[in-house]
Amino acid sequence: xSCAQTIADYAFRSIGYGERLLPRxxxxxxxxxxxIGSGMIWNIYFGVLAMLIGFVIATAVAVGKGSSNxxxxxASEWFxxxxxxxxxxxxxxxxxxxxxxxxxxxxxxxxxxxxxxGALIVLILNTAAYSGEIFYGALQSIPKxxxxxxxxxxxxxxxxxxxxxxxxxxxxxxPAYTNEAIFLFHxxxxxxxxxxxxxxxxxxxxxxxxxxxxxxxxxxIPYPILAAYFILLTLIVIWVFGRANTRLNxxxxxxxxxxxxxxxxxxx
Amino acid sequence: MNIYxxxxxxxxxxxxxxxxxxxxxxxxxxxxxxxVAPLRWIGKAYISIVRGVPDIxxxxxxxxxxxxxxxxxxxxxxxxxxxxPVYQGNDFVVCTAAKLPLGSAPQWQHETxxxxxxxLTFSIVFGAFAANVLFGAMxxxxxxxxxxxxxxxxxxxxxxxxxxxxxxxxxxxxxLSNLWMVLIKATPLLFLLGVEDIVYWARxxxxxxxxxxxxxxxxxxxxxxxxxxxxxxxxxTKVSEVVxxxxxxxxxxxxxxxxxxxxxxxxx
Numbered sequence: 001x002s003c004a005q006t007i008a009d010y011a012f013r014s015i016g017y018g019e020r021l022l023p024r025x026x027x028x029x030x031x032x033x034x035x036i037g038s039g040m041i042w043n044i045y046f047g048v049l050a051m052l053i054g055f056v057i058a059t060a061v062a063v064g065k066g067s068s069n070x071x072x073x074x075a076s077e078w079f080x081x082x083x084x085x086x087x088x089x090x091x092x093x094x095x096x097x098x099x100x101x102x103x104x105x106x107x108x109x110x111x112x113x114x115x116x117x118g119a120l121i122v123l124i125l126n127t128a129a130y131s132g133e134i135f136y137g138a139l140q141s142i143p144k145x146x147x148x149x150x151x152x153x154x155x156x157x158x159x160x161x162x163x164x165x166x167x168x169x170x171x172x173x174x175p176a177y178t179n180e181a182i183f184l185f186h187x188x189x190x191x192x193x194x195x196x197x198x199x200x201x202x203x204x205x206x207x208x209x210x211x212x213x214x215x216x217x218x219x220x221i222p223y224p225i226l227a228a229y230f231i232l233l234t235l236i237v238i239w240v241f242g243r244a245n246t247r248l249n250x251x252x253x254x255x256x257x258x259x260x261x262x263x264x265x266x267x268x
Numbered sequence: 269m270n271i272y273x274x275x276x277x278x279x280x281x282x283x284x285x286x287x288x289x290x291x292x293x294x295x296x297x298x299x300x301x302x303x304v305a306p307l308r309w310i311g312k313a314y315i316s317i318v319r320g321v322p323d324i325x326x327x328x329x330x331x332x333x334x335x336x337x338x339x340x341x342x343x344x345x346x347x348x349x350x351x352x353p354v355y356q357g358n359d360f361v362v363c364t365a366a367k368l369p370l371g372s373a374p375q376w377q378h379e380t381x382x383x384x385x386x387x388l389t390f391s392i393v394f395g396a397f398a399a400n401v402l403f404g405a406m407x408x409x410x411x412x413x414x415x416x417x418x419x420x421x422x423x424x425x426x427x428x429x430x431x432x433x434x435x436x437x438x439x440x441x442x443x444l445s446n447l448w449m450v451l452i453k454a455t456p457l458l459f460l461l462g463v464e465d466i467v468y469w470a471r472x473x474x475x476x477x478x479x480x481x482x483x484x485x486x487x488x489x490x491x492x493x494x495x496x497x498x499x500x501x502x503x504x505t506k507v508s509e510v511v512x513x514x515x516x517x518x519x520x521x522x523x524x525x526x527x528x529x530x531x532x533x534x535x536x
């Protein structure tokens with residue numbers, strides 16, 4: 001079987017198109033590259049969606065934690081504490097069994113027992129808590145002068161938040177948020193190892209890498225392939241966030257830009 | 269009953285891994301600072317390779333890789349007359365005398381061996397992170413202090429032992445406590461490494477029990493078990509936070525940092 005044929009068969013295997021059976025013998029490099037790459041579709045799906053939706057919630061949580069209203073402050077603090085204080089792995093397990101339980105009572109929850117929705121929700125809430133804390137820190141370190149200047153210009157309430165507070169918060173929190181994004185993509189590999197079933201063996205990149213390592217008893221090929229894919233993904237994330245960083249700081253003198261450094265954390 | 273034992277396993281893992289990882293980290297940081305070029309390269313490569321590659325891929329990889337490495341070394345040692353390659357098709361074959369642990373060994377040896385492999389893996393991965401923190405901390409100790417020590421006629425070794433190492437902890441502690449939190453949250457991944465830990469038992473014990481097999485039949489309680497684990501980790505995190513704050517306050521005493529200055533003012 002030629003390599004082009006393999007790619008045609010397996011490139012979209014992880015989302016259910018192409019060959020149904022996974023290769024059982026003759027594990028060529030081409031097959032491993034194609035299938036692990038196919039699994040990356042899931043990692044990107046989880047990462048991108050969780051980041052976009054989580055960003056909105058994170059802003060709300062950060063503002064909530066900084067608010068003077070006791071109720072919203074406490075609620076945001078607890079939300080952040082629960083999601084940052086416990087392992088993501090356990091959160092996945094708990095959520096999966098919670099959804100299973102809910103499904104028996106309310107059938108409306110049944111899509112949530114599939115990884116595509118249930119795990120996505122967990123990831124959204126998790127990243128919202130982590131980035132909420134980052135944005136809260138940024139919110140606390142907004143220069144006092146900026147706010148005073150906004151007051152002097154007659155800005156207040158929503159328009160002050162939209163035009164001064166929020167952009168400054170993003171600017172200050174951006175380097176840390178970049179790391180959080182990288183870290184979120186890495187965390188997506190946990191999904192199929194934590195309760196959520198991979199129906200018809202449609203898994204993510206690590207799922208397939210693990211499959212090959214189990215079948216060949218040789219971890220030295222699939223895992224480095226996986227690592228290469230992830231390093232590539234990380235570089236893309238850094239590039240995209242670097243562009244956003246430049247845009248956020250475009251009014252500042254060019255050399256004042258804070259470089260984003262790649263400082264990943266391993267696990268959450 | 270086993271789940272209580274498994275909590276012990278987790279605590280034991282933390283108790284062994286933390287000092288081992290610190291030792292790895294200390295070695296890595298010292299190597300990266302060394303004046304001997306090859307040693308410095310090894311130290312830096314160790315830090316950047318382990319930190320750069322994502323996630324649990326490392327955990328899954330190292331356990332098989334270390335196992336195969338040990339078996340291969342023993343294989344070369346015990347069976348020199350064996351000429352077949354170890355990778356035969358999809359199998360990894362060593363002579364029976366080199367199997368680790370021996371095929372005839374009792375069950376507890378297999379479990380202990382698996383556990384030790386997991387400890388070693390955790391130590392290697394977290395050691396690299398600790399090395400990075402300690403490397404930064406060693407550089408943060410004010411240069412003037414080291415130069416003063418040299419001016420007093422201390423040798424390099426004396427400077428390291430009396431000035432550098434006692435002082436670096438206060439700079440290293442924020443990073444190390446962060447690492448400790450990450451380590452706590454990484455412990456459920458033991459499950460993926462094939463150790464029968466709390467996640468394993470929560471799944472086993474929580475699953476549906478029918479009256480045929482047990483005296484205490486119940487429905488699907490896995491949700492509650494994982495909820496309990498979630499609370500366990502939250503409490504553990506909270507306790508660690510309190511303890512680490514105390515240690516930080518103790519270490520800051522009399523240091524030339526902002527916090528140390530504040531402490532002095534408060535006491536005066």
